[in-house]
Amino acid sequence: MRPTHFFKQNGTGYLFLAPWIIGILAFTLIPVFASLYISFSKYEMFGSPVWIGLDNYKEILTGDEQFAKSLGVTFKYVLLGVPLELAFALLIAMMLHKGIRGLRLYRAIYYVPSLFGGSVAISLLWRQLFGAQGLVNQFLAMFGIQGISWIATPETALYTIILLKVWQFGSPMIIFLAGLQQIPNDLYESASIDGAGRWAKFAKVTIPLLTPIIFFNMIMQIISAFQAFTPAYVISGGSGGPLNSTLFYTLYLYQKGFVSFQMGYASALAWILLIIIAAFTTLAFLTSKKWVHYEK
Amino acid sequence: MFRKGLTIGMSALLAAALSACGGDSASKAGEKEAKGGQEKVALRFSWWGGEARHKLFTQMIEDFEKKHPNIKIEQEFSDFDPYFDKLATQVAGGDPPDIMSMHLTRYMDYANRNQLLPLDEIVQSKAVDVSDWNPKILDLGKANGKLVMLSIGNSSKGFFYNADLFKRANVEPPKFDITWDEFAAKAAELKKAVGKPDFYFIDDQSGIMDTFGYFNRQRGKDNYTKDGKLGFTKEDMIAYHQYWDKLRKDGLIPPAPLSAEYKGKQHQESMLAKGITAAVFAPGNQMKIYQSFMKDELDVVREPGDPNGKSGEDIGGVFLSISAKSKHPKEAAEFIKYFLNDEDGVKMYKDEQGVVASPKSDALIDPLRVPADKKIAAYQKKITPYINVPNTAPAGGNDINKQFGNASEAIAFGKKTIEQAVNDFFNEAGKILK
Numbered sequence: 001m002r003p004t005h006f007f008k009q010n011g012t013g014y015l016f017l018a019p020w021i022i023g024i025l026a027f028t029l030i031p032v033f034a035s036l037y038i039s040f041s042k043y044e045m046f047g048s049p050v051w052i053g054l055d056n057y058k059e060i061l062t063g064d065e066q067f068a069k070s071l072g073v074t075f076k077y078v079l080l081g082v083p084l085e086l087a088f089a090l091l092i093a094m095m096l097h098k099g100i101r102g103l104r105l106y107r108a109i110y111y112v113p114s115l116f117g118g119s120v121a122i123s124l125l126w127r128q129l130f131g132a133q134g135l136v137n138q139f140l141a142m143f144g145i146q147g148i149s150w151i152a153t154p155e156t157a158l159y160t161i162i163l164l165k166v167w168q169f170g171s172p173m174i175i176f177l178a179g180l181q182q183i184p185n186d187l188y189e190s191a192s193i194d195g196a197g198r199w200a201k202f203a204k205v206t207i208p209l210l211t212p213i214i215f216f217n218m219i220m221q222i223i224s225a226f227q228a229f230t231p232a233y234v235i236s237g238g239s240g241g242p243l244n245s246t247l248f249y250t251l252y253l254y255q256k257g258f259v260s261f262q263m264g265y266a267s268a269l270a271w272i273l274l275i276i277i278a279a280f281t282t283l284a285f286l287t288s289k290k291w292v293h294y295e296k
Numbered sequence: 297m298f299r300k301g302l303t304i305g306m307s308a309l310l311a312a313a314l315s316a317c318g319g320d321s322a323s324k325a326g327e328k329e330a331k332g333g334q335e336k337v338a339l340r341f342s343w344w345g346g347e348a349r350h351k352l353f354t355q356m357i358e359d360f361e362k363k364h365p366n367i368k369i370e371q372e373f374s375d376f377d378p379y380f381d382k383l384a385t386q387v388a389g390g391d392p393p394d395i396m397s398m399h400l401t402r403y404m405d406y407a408n409r410n411q412l413l414p415l416d417e418i419v420q421s422k423a424v425d426v427s428d429w430n431p432k433i434l435d436l437g438k439a440n441g442k443l444v445m446l447s448i449g450n451s452s453k454g455f456f457y458n459a460d461l462f463k464r465a466n467v468e469p470p471k472f473d474i475t476w477d478e479f480a481a482k483a484a485e486l487k488k489a490v491g492k493p494d495f496y497f498i499d500d501q502s503g504i505m506d507t508f509g510y511f512n513r514q515r516g517k518d519n520y521t522k523d524g525k526l527g528f529t530k531e532d533m534i535a536y537h538q539y540w541d542k543l544r545k546d547g548l549i550p551p552a553p554l555s556a557e558y559k560g561k562q563h564q565e566s567m568l569a570k571g572i573t574a575a576v577f578a579p580g581n582q583m584k585i586y587q588s589f590m591k592d593e594l595d596v597v598r599e600p601g602d603p604n605g606k607s608g609e610d611i612g613g614v615f616l617s618i619s620a621k622s623k624h625p626k627e628a629a630e631f632i633k634y635f636l637n638d639e640d641g642v643k644m645y646k647d648e649q650g651v652v653a654s655p656k657s658d659a660l661i662d663p664l665r666v667p668a669d670k671k672i673a674a675y676q677k678k679i680t681p682y683i684n685v686p687n688t689a690p691a692g693g694n695d696i697n698k699q700f701g702n703a704s705e706a707i708a709f710g711k712k713t714i715e716q717a718v719n720d721f722f723n724e725a726g727k728i729l730k
Binding site (some may be wrong): 044045047063072132148149151152153154237238239241242243244255258259260261262 | 698
């Protein structure tokens with residue numbers, strides 16, 4: 001095919017595609033492959049990368065305590081935060097689904113935390129809430145309980161951030177709500193006729209029919225939870241402290257890159273994170289055959 | 297199918313997102329370079345600090361631009377820590393500011409990677425006149441034999457204490473040359489006199505590498521050697537921690553959670569300003585800042601010392617350097633000249649970031665000093681004979697600082713013994729500095 005002919009036929013199409021093609025090249029594909037290359041090199045930001053093969057990966061996987069620590073923190077965050085958030089989202093969605101008056105308004109109100117959720121402002125607010133003199137302790141003091149500084153105690157700091165995650169239940173809630181509205185009412189009616197109570201209806205009708213939605217929400221939330229950064233950065237003042245108890249994987253990666261200037265090492269960390277997320281997602285897909293129920 | 301979940305999910309999300317992002321049309325203010333007869337040059341100037349400094353620099357820049365109609369200065373600023381995070385990113389991305397504020401603890405990271413323009417010629421040709429400077433201060437700005445930054449204000453650290461609080465508690469204030477033992481005794485005396493369990497003498501210094509540097513230099517050592525290795529031994533670090541650990545156990549410095557909560561807070565929110573502590577170790581130029589957030593009057597003496605040892609004082613301050621990538625180094629030098637040689641510039645800037653190096657400028661500033669400035673200028677002069685120029689931190693110094701802080705936290709929270717924490721620190725430092 002001669003080029004002029006090719007462009008006459010398809011030129012307009014490619015022209016319309018150009019913004020997307022340029023975008024994905026400049027902002028996704030090229031950076032992705034650059035970071036893959038850098039992950040195999042020693043690159044201290046200002047010079048040029050020097051190829052060192054697998055050394056970065058070797059060091060991360062064998063001799064890096066902080067890597068193990070940050071992985072532990074992140075797993076805890078994902079494995080506790082995501083199920084709690086989803087449960088909470090489902091609970092609120094069920095309550096809103098009851099067909100109360102002003103549903104649209106409530107839906108919007110409950111969605112608001114999700115909009116602000118990961119922002120710096122909310123993280124700062126969280127820091128105030130859970131500080132030694134914070135609102136939470138003032139509330140506890142009314143019952144004569146002397147609270148600790150929740151964000152500055154290694155045993156509790158991570159849980160304040162998990163709580164922040166749960167509080168951002170808005171977007172899974174909206175999706176659950178949409179899912180609940182898809183469940184045909186006659187199923188509940190026939191369940192009632194069969195003598196099912198509220199709990200049985202929930203367990204035998206709602207949950208099975210919602211499994212595709214639960215599955216979808218779970219995957220989305222797992223992926224985003226692994227990438228959580230802002231809350232940990234702000235609440236710990238960028239340190240991941242106290243005692244590395246909030247050293248999220250992304251925060252560690254950031255520190256390696258932008259505090260220690262070890263870009264090669266940081267890139268290797270990023271690729272390991274990608275592999276971990278991919279593994280979790282694959283695992284979820286593989287097990288989904290066992291528990292996700294699709295309507296025929 | 298997964299697809300059903302996906303469709304419902306996506307459409308619901310999309311609906312929510314659409315309703316949310318209605319007004320998000322961030323109009324990026326296009327930089328219009330007015331092309332008149334003369335070529336208009338835009339320079340980026342970056343610095344760290346707060347609101348008051350922003351006002352000052354805005355004024356200075358207005359004056360500078362009036363005198364140099366072809367140059368336009370854009371400010372980029374943030375707090376100290378984020379400042380260097382941002383600068384590192386900009387430099388790595390090949391988009392550094394033309395004029396950068398620099399610090400002795402950080403500049404080697406940039407100088408070693410040839411990111412700072414050598415200024416020797418500018419100084420020799422007197423394009424910027426530093427001929428009346430103390431050569432010691434000029435030398436501070438050298439890296440690998442080349443001058444890469446110029447001081448715009450120097451300050452040594454001091455031990456600031458709340459003088460009114462001492463008066464109220466009826467405790468004799470610390471003397472000018474206080475020893476470590478006297479310091480601990482003073483702390484106990486004041487705590488007893490104040491009589492509040494949640495009052496402490498000073499914030500926990502055990503994780504602050506700068507203060508440790510004083511301790512090391514008093515022992516004839518330093519934080520780093522000339523060739524960029526650790527300049528102290530495990531025994532030094534253990535002794536340092538034992539000192540602070542005792543103060544912690546005696547309730548004279550805050551417990552670990554309180555320290556963690558106040559970590560990284562600025563002057564206004566500091567324990568000193570809030571009356572939780574009575575003292576702080578800080579660079580001289582910050583006295584005015586602390587003072588502006590406090591009713592009680594502050595006073596300053598030397599940081600504690602070793603009666604049989606050497607002096608620990610170092611010198612800090614702020615330096616200006618020009619990016620090696622700057623397209624307009626001449627104009628950038630012109631801006632630095634405004635700080636150092638222009639009479640109006642000098643008078644406006646005063647001691648903002650420390651006492652200036654030029655005696656000529658100092659004479660211009662002296663009549664303009666407020667009491668807190670006078671106190672510090674006098675302190676800086678009094679302390680000059682004690683000053684050392686510490687070996688600069690090698691690349692990786694930031695990482696070492698962080699590890700040093702980690703060791704202190706681990707001890708304070710009781711997770712490691714002092715010996716364990718120190719051993720771990722040396723292991724980590726060895727990896728970083730290899």
